[in-house]
Amino acid sequence: MNTIEVNNISKTFGSQKALDEVSFEVKPGEIFGLLGPNGAGKTTCIRIVLDIFKPDSGSVKLFGNGMSEGKKDQIGYLPEERGLYQDINLEECLNYLASLKGLSSSESHRRIKEYLIRFNLDEHKKKKVKELSKGMQQKAQLITTLVHDPKLVIIDEPFSALDPVNTQMVKDILREQRDLGKTIVMCTHQMHQVEELCDRLVLINQGKSVLYGALSEVQKAYAGHAIHMRTEDQFPASLPGMKEFRRLENHSHYQVDLDLEISPQDFLKTLVAANININQFEIATPTLDEIFIQVVTESGMKYE
Amino acid sequence: MKKTIIVLKNELITTIKRKSFILTLLLLPLIGLIITLVIGNRDQSSGITSIISKLTASEEENLSIGLMDETKTITEIPDELKDRIKFYSNQEAANLELDSGVIKAFYFIPGDYVQKGEIVVYRPDFNPLSAGDDNYVIERLINSALLSENPEIMNLVNTFPKFKTELLTPEPQRDPEHQLTFFLPYIVTLLFYIVILGSSSMMLNSITNEKSNRVIEILLTSITPMQLLSGKIVALGLVGLLQTIVWSGTGLFILRLSGRSFALPQEFQLPASILVWGIIFFILGFILYASLMAGVGALVSNIKEASQATTILVIPMVIPLVLLAPVIENPNGVLAVILSLFPFTSPVSMMTRLSAGNVPFWQLLLAILLLLFSAYWIVRSVSSFFRAQYLLFGKEFKIKYFINAMSGKL
Numbered sequence: 001m002n003t004i005e006v007n008n009i010s011k012t013f014g015s016q017k018a019l020d021e022v023s024f025e026v027k028p029g030e031i032f033g034l035l036g037p038n039g040a041g042k043t044t045c046i047r048i049v050l051d052i053f054k055p056d057s058g059s060v061k062l063f064g065n066g067m068s069e070g071k072k073d074q075i076g077y078l079p080e081e082r083g084l085y086q087d088i089n090l091e092e093c094l095n096y097l098a099s100l101k102g103l104s105s106s107e108s109h110r111r112i113k114e115y116l117i118r119f120n121l122d123e124h125k126k127k128k129v130k131e132l133s134k135g136m137q138q139k140a141q142l143i144t145t146l147v148h149d150p151k152l153v154i155i156d157e158p159f160s161a162l163d164p165v166n167t168q169m170v171k172d173i174l175r176e177q178r179d180l181g182k183t184i185v186m187c188t189h190q191m192h193q194v195e196e197l198c199d200r201l202v203l204i205n206q207g208k209s210v211l212y213g214a215l216s217e218v219q220k221a222y223a224g225h226a227i228h229m230r231t232e233d234q235f236p237a238s239l240p241g242m243k244e245f246r247r248l249e250n251h252s253h254y255q256v257d258l259d260l261e262i263s264p265q266d267f268l269k270t271l272v273a274a275n276i277n278i279n280q281f282e283i284a285t286p287t288l289d290e291i292f293i294q295v296v297t298e299s300g301m302k303y304e
Numbered sequence: 305m306k307k308t309i310i311v312l313k314n315e316l317i318t319t320i321k322r323k324s325f326i327l328t329l330l331l332l333p334l335i336g337l338i339i340t341l342v343i344g345n346r347d348q349s350s351g352i353t354s355i356i357s358k359l360t361a362s363e364e365e366n367l368s369i370g371l372m373d374e375t376k377t378i379t380e381i382p383d384e385l386k387d388r389i390k391f392y393s394n395q396e397a398a399n400l401e402l403d404s405g406v407i408k409a410f411y412f413i414p415g416d417y418v419q420k421g422e423i424v425v426y427r428p429d430f431n432p433l434s435a436g437d438d439n440y441v442i443e444r445l446i447n448s449a450l451l452s453e454n455p456e457i458m459n460l461v462n463t464f465p466k467f468k469t470e471l472l473t474p475e476p477q478r479d480p481e482h483q484l485t486f487f488l489p490y491i492v493t494l495l496f497y498i499v500i501l502g503s504s505s506m507m508l509n510s511i512t513n514e515k516s517n518r519v520i521e522i523l524l525t526s527i528t529p530m531q532l533l534s535g536k537i538v539a540l541g542l543v544g545l546l547q548t549i550v551w552s553g554t555g556l557f558i559l560r561l562s563g564r565s566f567a568l569p570q571e572f573q574l575p576a577s578i579l580v581w582g583i584i585f586f587i588l589g590f591i592l593y594a595s596l597m598a599g600v601g602a603l604v605s606n607i608k609e610a611s612q613a614t615t616i617l618v619i620p621m622v623i624p625l626v627l628l629a630p631v632i633e634n635p636n637g638v639l640a641v642i643l644s645l646f647p648f649t650s651p652v653s654m655m656t657r658l659s660a661g662n663v664p665f666w667q668l669l670l671a672i673l674l675l676l677f678s679a680y681w682i683v684r685s686v687s688s689f690f691r692a693q694y695l696l697f698g699k700e701f702k703i704k705y706f707i708n709a710m711s712g713k714l
Contacts, residue, residue: 013693047692047696050524050525052525052692052696053692053693069307072525072526072527073526075525077522077525079521079522081518081521082518083517083518083519083521083522084517084519085513085514085517085519086517087513088318096314097519097522097526099314100310100311100523100526100527
C-alpha cells in the first residue's frame with residue numbers, strides 16, 4: 001500500500017491553472033522529493049494531498065483511501081509560510097497545536113519538553129513567540145511538525161531561511177525520521193538538497209508533471225555518454241573513442257565525452273593501456289540542477 | 305467534536321487571560337462605581353463629591369437675587385432664603401446694583417400679577433439653566449405669600465403629588481417611580497450593545513490574527529474550518545456571557561454599596577424573566593454578529609481591511625442606540641416594535657423595551673423566530689465560504705464581494 005497516491009489531480013484558481021493532471025505515488029519509508037520552480041504548483045499539490053483544498057478533478061489516496069479525521073493526526077506538516085501564534089508564549093503555542101493533533105495534555109507536555117531541550121529552546125519556552133529569533137521559530141515549527149510522531153511528514157521548503165548549522169540539523173532529523181520508518185515528502189526548489197536525501201522524485205513545472213521516478217534512474221536517463229576522471233598525469237590530446245574532454249573545477253579533474261560506439265568499460269581499458277595513472281574514474285551523472293534546467297528549458301517553459 | 309472542544313477551550317483561555325480583556329472587564333464596573341458615587345452622593349457634602357461640586361459651582365451662585373413686589377403680598381422673606389433674596393422698594397436702586405454686580409438678577413412683580421400672572425426678570429446675560437432655579441424660588445415665595453391664609457392648600461401646591469401606581473400585570477415589578485427605572489433601560493441597552501459588539505469583534509480579531517500570523521494553514525491540517533468556526537463561536541459566546549454576568553453582577557453590587565440616594569435593593573427588582581430573555585437575545589444576537597464577523601474575517605487579508613469592514617457591519621447595531629430615547633419614551637410604539645423585530649437591531653432594541661416596560665409575548669416570540677432564522681441563514685452562508693481557499697488568501701474588502709459571498713455567488 002502506497003502512503004500517498006495522487007491520480008490525475010487538476011486545480012484551477014480563477015483563470016490560472018495551478019495543477020494539470022498531476023500523478024505520483026509515495027512509497028512507505030522513502031524520502032520523496034516534490035520539486036519544481038517557484039510557482040510551479042508544489043504547494044497547491046501539497047494542500048490538495050492534505051485535504052486543505054479539493055481538486056477540481058482527480059483523486060488522492062492517503063494510506064490506502066481518502067482523508068479522515070484520524071489520518072490528520074498521522075501527518076506532520078511544515079508549511080512554506082511558517083506560522084505560530086505570535087502573542088502567546090512558546091510552550092502554550094506548541095501545546096495547543098499538539099493537542100489539535102490528538103495528543104493528550106500530559107503526553108504533549110512531556111514530548112514538547114523533550115524537543116525543547118533537544119533544540120536548545122528550553123530556556124525560551126516562557127517567551128512570547130514573537131520575541132524569538134527566526135531560527136528559533138523555525139525550530140519551534142519543526143517541533144509542531146514532529147511532536148505527534150506522524151507516520152507521514154510533509155515539509156515545504158525545509159531549508160529556507162536556515163543557516164548551515166540548522167540546515168544540517170534538519171537534514172539529520174529527516175534522516176533520523178526515515179530511519180524510524182517514517183515517510184517523508186520534501187517539497188523544494190533546492191535541487192542539491194534533494195540529491196543528498198531523496199530516493200524518488202517528481203518534478204512539476206507550470207502545473208504539469210515533467211519528470212517522475214527514482215533519483216538514480218532519472219539521473220541515468222539524463223546522463224550523457226561521458227565519464228568523470230581524476231589524474232595527475234598530462235592528459236593526451238586524443239585517445240581512441242574520445243570525442244572531447246574538458247577540465248572541471250580543478251586542473252586534475254576532467255569530464256570526457258565518449259563516442260557512442262565505445263563503452264566506459266572499454267575506455268577505461270584504453271586509459272590503462274595508455275599508461276595513465278587514474279586516481280578516480282566514474283560515469284558522469286548530471287546533477288539534478290542540470291537536469292532541472294534542461295527539462296525546464298527543453299519543454300519551452302521559462303525557469304523563474 | 306473533541307477537537308472543537310480543544311479549539312473552544314484554547315480560545316476561551318487565551319481570550320480571558322489577555323490583559324486588555326481583564327482590564328475592560330474590571331474597568332467598566334469601576335467607571336460605573338465612580339459615576340454612581342458622584343450621582344448618588346451629590347447632595348451629601350462629603351468626600352470626593354463635595355470637591356467636585358465645589359469645582360462645578362460658579363462665583364455667581366453666591367450672589368443674591370433682587371426682588372421688588374408691587375402687589376405687596378410678600379411681606380417677609382423666610383429665614384432660609386434671606387441670604388439669597390434682597391428686597392428692593394424702588395426699581396432704579398435695583399437696576400444700579402444689578403449693573404454693578406451686587407445682585408445677579410432682579411425680579412419685578414407688577415401690581416397686576418394676580419390678574420396677568422406675569423413677572424419681569426432683569427438679567428445681565430442669558431443663562432437659561434441657572435435662571436430656572438431662581439425662578440422656582442420666586443415662584444414658591446409668591447405662591448406661599450398668596451396662600452398664606454390657606455396653609456393646607458399651600459402645602460399641597462408646594463409639594464409634588466405622590467403617585468401610587470397599582471399595576472395590573474402579574475409579574476413582580478420594580479417601583480415605577482424609582483430613579484433607577486429611568487436609568488435602567490439606558491444601562492441595559494448599553495450593556496447589550498457593548499457585549500454583543502465586543503464579543504463578535506473578538507471573533508473577527510481572532511480569525512484575522514490566525515490569518516496574518518499564518519497559523520491558519522497548520523490549523524487546517526488538523527481540523528476542519530467548521531470545527532474552527534464552531535469552537536470559536538461557542539468560546540467567545542461564553543466570554544460574552546461572562547462579561548454580562550460580571551458587569552451586571554458588579555453593577556448590582558455597586559448600587560447596593562452606594563445606595564444612600566438609591567434605596568436598594570428591595571425596590572429594585574428586575575422581573576426574573578428579563579434575565580432569561582436577555583440570555584436568549586444575547587446568544588442569538590451574538591451568533592448572528594459573530595458569524596458575520598467570521599465571514600468578514602475569512603475574506604479579508606489583514607486587520608486593517610477588517611476594521612473597515614466592521615464599520616459597515618456595526619451600523620445596524622448603532623441604530624438602536626441612536627433611537628434609544630424615542631424607544632424608551634414609548635416602548636410599545638411603532639418604531640420600538642419595528643426595531644425590536646428586525647433581526648439586526650432586535651437583540652439590543654428588544655432589551656431596551658423589556659427594561660423600559662412590558663412587551664407582548666407574541667412580539668418576543670416573533671423577534672426570536674426572526675432572529676433564529678436569520679442567524680441560521682447567516683451561519684449557513686458564512687460556512688459556505690469559510691473555507692481554506694479564502695482563509696489562506698484573503699482579499700481587499702468590498703461590500704459587494706461580501707454580499708456575493710453571503711448569497712453564495714462567489
